[in-house]
Amino acid sequence: MKSRVSIKTIAEQVGVSTALVSYVLNNKNENRINKDVAAKIRKTAKELNYQPNQIARSLKSQKTQTIGLIVADIANPFSSQIARIIEDEAKKNGYSVIFGSSDESEKKTHDLITLFVNRQVDGLIVAMPEHSEDQILYLKQTGIPFVLIDRYFPTIPANYVAIDNYNAAGKAIRHLLANGHRRVGIISYKTSLHHLNERVRGAVDLLKEEAMVGEVRIDHAQEDVIKAIDKFLAGDNPVDAIFATTNLLTIDGLKYINSLGLKIPDQLAVVGFDETDAFDLFYAPVTYVKQPMTALGQKSVKILLDAIESNGSIESAIFDTELIIRKSSVIPR
Template sequence: MSKKRISITDIAKELNVSITTVSFILNNKAKGKISEEVIKKVQNYVKEVGYKPNQLAQGLRTGKSNIIVFMVEDISDAFFSSISRLMEEKAYENGYKLLFCSTENDAQKTRDLVQLFKDRQVDGYIITPPSDFEEDIKQLLQEGQPVVLFDRYFESIDVSHVIIDNMESTFKSIKHMVEGGYRNIGFVTLDSSQSQMVDRLNGYQKAIDLYDLKSNVLEINFKDLKNKKTGDQVEAFLNKTQDLDALFFATNYLAKSGLRVLKKLQVAIPSQMGVMSFDDSEVFELYSPTISALSQPIESIADKLMEIMLKQLNMPDGKEKIIYAELPGSLVVRESSYKP
């Protein structure tokens, strides 16, 4: 059995000082109040016995749990799990715990989770919100909770967020494909009103307009993603639009479905069909041919997210500062996007 944990009371008793004195010293509030001599004595003893404050008691008293929750769409997706990995470290470095969970892009599930975390009194929320989640975010903000959105955001709410420049990135990608010799580029995306998807579509349209090309968009229903019907839809899209010479996929899992279809149909990449994807993946690097992608800056995203969250957490109550960050994506050019 574990030996009893040492408490601040034990220390006070042992050193013949008051609890208050110890607490002040522990919290760096001893300046000018407690004599150097006593400070040293306490500090030495604390170090000697390896005392660590009971975080539950601390939390109870201060109302803070030192927990940040990180709600991503799907923790088993490489993009999100990579960021999580980085966030986790940053959180610990700053004295916070990070709790993860997957929203599955389901507003009700996300709502339930938020309620759960409220009950558990987390200190801050970092969220990739599903559609139809504006009201819940507003609610959180009204309650004075620190909130940072990422990957997507809501124009209608003034809330801190970290996103990448989806429009410009997509534009850049399509431009690259045009320069690679493709003229009839299809855009495969989700039937989603989320900002990141809308912006990617806008980037595509912008490039299409600029180069005076024909717009070809396939919007896949989100539910079909789970049914694995995605491939069928891509196939139908290819049949319907015979003259396509390239495909741009708005997410990496769409691209993977697409690659399966192209493989099945024995469409040659990049000669018959150019291919690019938003969001890089290990698969693209190993595929034959290798697949070009628009890579998201994982480290910068994680950096920014934690930076903003910490700022919010340290903000004197009420005086909230909204911070936006829009980070650039980078083109990873491989074999699939240049017409031989």
């Protein structure tokens, strides 16, 4: 096996000290180092295919320069997009990201947290599933820095980054009301997760007695979306609009509405949540609540890195959203 190229190897070939090579390759004291010498060191390191010894670095710094990221469902466009933003932001700060997808499973979240802790990640960014309060308390006990993203638990003090879900839903409903819709069906998951319940609360508070809520089990989503829409459309006073609180629920709703032959927005207006390419491909491009994905991802990394460096006070950030108004909710006059 070919021996590993070390800093000593580079130093001997260039004719400088190992300390100087270390300074250059770690970008330290660059103003005090001759530029030609620094360029020669880097050129030699590249020619010899030098790779830093991460284990040695970790032992010296007591850090692995890795972050563990657990998303709810990597197949969901929201999760994959936020993961890419977090990965890019972490890389800018010298960190690598290890990914895991919980698939909304409390047990899988526990297993991933255990795996990442055993791999000695410097911190975690987690979108916790339902009933995972014990996992948060466990993380607090271990002392490992972590940030909750998208989902947070008001009764447990912790770092988190999220949106104002209540007002986000309010924007969607006010838009529908302004366009003449009075009876709105709300499709959401049957869950204890605070952020989704805030979306329902924000809609119901505006609609009052005109609101109808269809609850969907996460493991029976398509079946329950159909039942909810059937309920909304039954009777003498059917809904004239539907607000779905996630992108996947919106897509399932659109599929079923399309199969019924109902025309959007002429017979039924639709507003969704989160952006996805599927909304653009629908014959009536879908109005949706847009989350500030870049801000969410970047802020979660910043809070985590601050926590890694200081282990200080708890920090949270709540961002506003934007309603992207398109054809699915506006009847041509």
